[in-house]
Amino acid sequence: MSELTHPHQTYLAAALAWLDARLERDIRRWQLAGQDPSDRFRGLYLSGAAALDLARRGAGGRWGTGVDLPEDEEKRLSAAQEAARQAMRDLEAAPVPRLKALQSRFGLTDFEWWAFIICLAPAVDLRYERVYGFLQDDVTRTCASVDLILSLLLPEAGLSRLEALPVFEPRAALRTFRLLLPVEENGKPASLLRQTFRVEAGVVNWLLGEDAPSASLGDAVELFPAPPQAIQAFSHPQMPAADTLARVKPLLSLHGPDALQQELAAQEAAAALRRPLLSLKISSEVEREEAVQQLYTAVRDASLLQALLFVRGCDAFIDADGCLLPRAFHAFNLLDGPVLTGSLRPYRFHSEMPGSDSPLMSVALDRLSAAERADLWAALLEGVDEAIPRKEMLILAGQFNLTSGQVTAAASTAMSRALQEGRALQAADLFEAARVHSGHHLGDLARKIEPRYVWEDLVLPETPITMLKEMVNMVQSRPLVLENWGLGRKLAAGKGVSALFSGPPGTGKTLAAQIMANQLGIDLYRIDLSTVVSKYVGETEKNLESIFSEAAESNAILFFDEADSIFGKRSEVKDAHDRYANIEVGYLLQRMEDYSGVAILATNLRSNLDEAFTRRLQFIINFPFPDEAYRLNIWKVLMPPDLPRAEDLDLALMARRFKLAGGSIRNIIVSAAYLAAVDGGTVTMSHLMHGARREFQKMGRLVQESDFVLS
Known part of the structure; x- marks a missing residue:
């Protein structure tokens, strides 16, 4: 023996x-x-x-x-x-x-x-x-x-x-x-x-007496012991009562984008039932067959440990029709008790599946409101955020639509950074940490632009400057207007901020987007629409859907450049191609309306967008070609203070003689600086003239020698 x-x-x-x-x-x-x-x-x-x-x-x-x-x-x-x-x-x-x-x-x-x-x-x-x-x-x-x-x-x-x-x-x-x-x-x-x-x-x-889940599940499983006493009420109002869970033994679907809320709800359910919680996380990288095997192993372990089973990442077991896979349904039915699942989307049972009349309950756990996120930030930073005004906390919560888990991680990152540098926590730490913990999958579909500019770098007439600042104010005020004042309940869409920037190339459209991103403390992604548009029917919409789906987690400004590739003045539809072109434009504007962040279209020709489409945009800001006075301001703004220059540098002459937009002026200054670096170390008028000549040649414009003669 x-x-x-x-x-x-x-x-x-x-x-x-x-x-x-x-x-x-x-x-x-x-x-x-x-x-x-x-x-x-x-x-x-x-x-x-x-x-x-x-x-x-x-x-x-x-x-x-x-x-x-x-x-x-x-x-x-x-x-x-x-x-x-x-x-x-x-x-x-x-x-x-x-x-x-x-x-x-x-x-x-x-x-x-x-x-x-x-x-x-x-x-x-x-x-x-x-x-x-x-x-x-x-x-x-x-x-x-x-x-x-x-x-x-x-x-x-x-x-x-x-x-x-x-x-x-x-x-x-x-x-x-x-x-x-x-x-x-x-x-x-x-x-x-x-x-x-x-x-x-x-x-x-x-x-042999050990209470632990199977080692074969590795890090995918975690066991939480039963609490010493049961809780009396759930924090989420839609959760069924504890006696209902024990008596009905339902399959309870916790769905939504906030995984941490799902975990907390599952832990509360286990505490109410006075049972251990066995939490299984199905990774999106795991093949379906392996995921099914993991599920059956977890079902066995939950039976052995008399634990409440909670399966996270249950989207792996939901088919294209939104139905739970029969094998997963069978596995859940093996347990004599309630089972909790966490997924992004809800599911239903196949109507023809045996046992499909089993009790299925569903609880939607949406993202926290901006006010709730602000309260969570404050709770996590309690005792270390005295210097951060409540208004800043509300702006932070409004600009970064983070999940509970992301807020928790971002708060830890911000506090760690301040502690490492031996100083008090600042609002800038929170904004930076929130940006770091936003989704970053857009990098595969768009180019991230690091915003470096401020309002003083933008030379425009008063009206577009004012409208740009109104856009920033709208983004910062959304929580107050949409949630506290209840206007969001009246809007089926349009909870984000959408705008059209129109004007000739080089007039500051991309620069303005960078300034807004810098002011708001959020990321900026540039999407070249000319690379998105496809000649194949349906491909353009598929590409746009991928961008907006990834952007939903990014909390970023989406800047769609080269919008002329998709816009065309809508007139009488003569063929299927005209009809499909209008469908593409309509789809883009519809997704911009649904996007909860900031989406900006940039086009060189305002007239290319039909009025029926422009009604769906909240801002249309014109970036005019600069006249002489604005060109002189651009020359002055773009000249760095540390740039060595000759005393006779005549910027007024350059502004008067050369009718160029800000982008071209910047190119001339850069070219002149490199010429000066190998020719005496000081920027002179001859350097600027040479840079202007090269810019005109690059643009394919007629070069008149008299324009480049100093007089």
Whole structure:
């Protein structure tokens, strides 16, 4: 008998004592039938006597099945088996041993239970490997096969071999709950009778007294112990009451973008039911078949640990029609109790699926409102945010539509940065941390622009400057207007900020977007629409959908440049191409309306956008070509104070003589600076004139020599 001393282990030892007596009986019969255990070639050849014996045996017969043991041996082994059974009965009083509890929790018959014990034995005592190798006439077969299990159990089970075989099918309890795992031979599944099984280490450890999920699940699973006392109420009003969960035993779908809220709701449910919580996270990188296997393993562990199962990332088990996959449904139905799932979207049952009338409850856990996010920021920063005004906290919460988990991580990042630098926490730390913890998947679809400019760098007439600042104010005031004042409840769409920047190239459209991003403390992504538009029907919309789907998590300004590639003045639709072009424009503007952040279109020709479309934009800001006075201001603004320049530098002459936009003026200054770097180190008028000549040549404009003569 194995040396097992824990109460659960003592019961297991008694079961193994019964198995020892049963195995000894088979071994003695084999020996009496002529098998020599000392023959080192046994199992590698078949003698004539053995072949004859095989031919004479009935179906399912084994070595020694027709051999009777001497009477004294038979009595001794029968007494040993009965003593072991009596020891097991004596130990079955409360608390129920885990090996016995396993039978009731998984609804195993006595035959299935003993089959499990036979397969379990080598996992707790290696001597069983050698015994099984002997009885299976193959020293390499150290796990029990179906044939061996049947030979050990059928004499007392009252079953025929054909009646017992279904116990080992994949749909049977032992396999469904992953209590027995098949062992492959040479990388191939064996026939049913030759199939051998093992018991996973996690199940063995539980039987020996350990309370932990299976190690095979790795970091995908986490076990939270049962709380010392139950909570009285859930924080979310839609959650069903604790007694409803216990009585109805529903499949409860927690869905929405905020994963942390889902986790907290699951922990509250476990606390209300006074049960441990087994949390399984299905990674999006895992193949579906592996995810299903993880799910069945978690279902088994939840049954063993009497834990409430919570499956995160359940989108892996939702099909294109929004239905739960039948295999996942079957796995959840194996548990006798409520099951919680977390996913981005809700799901339903297939109407034709058996058991589809099972209770399904759904709780939507949307993103926190801006006010709730501000409260969460304040709670996380309590005691360290005295210098940060409440107004700044509200602006922060309004500009970054983060989930609870992202806010928690961002708050930790901001505090760590301030602590590392040995200073007080500042609002800039919070904005930077919020930007870091926003989604960054847009980098694959757009180019991120680092905003470096401020309002003083932008030279425009008063009206467009005022409108740009109004856009910034609108972004910062959205929480107050849409949530506190309730205007958001009246809007089906348009909760974001959409704008059209129109004007010739180089007039400051991209610069203005950078200034806004810098002012708001959020990221700016530039999307070249000319690379998005496709000649294939439907591809343009698919590309745009990918951009906006990723942008939903980015909290960024989307700057759509080269919008002329998609806009065309709408007139009479003459063919399918005209109709489809209008559909593309309409789709883009519709997605801009639905986007909760800031979306900006930049076009060189305002007239290319039909009025029916412009009504859907909140701002249309014209960037005019600069006149002489504005050109002079641009020259002055773009000249860095540290740039060495000649005293006779006549910027007024440059502004008067060359009718150029800000982008071209910047190019001239850069070109002149490089010329000066290798020619005396001071920017002169000749350098500026040379830079202007090159800019005109690059633009393909007519060069008149008189324009480049200093007078």
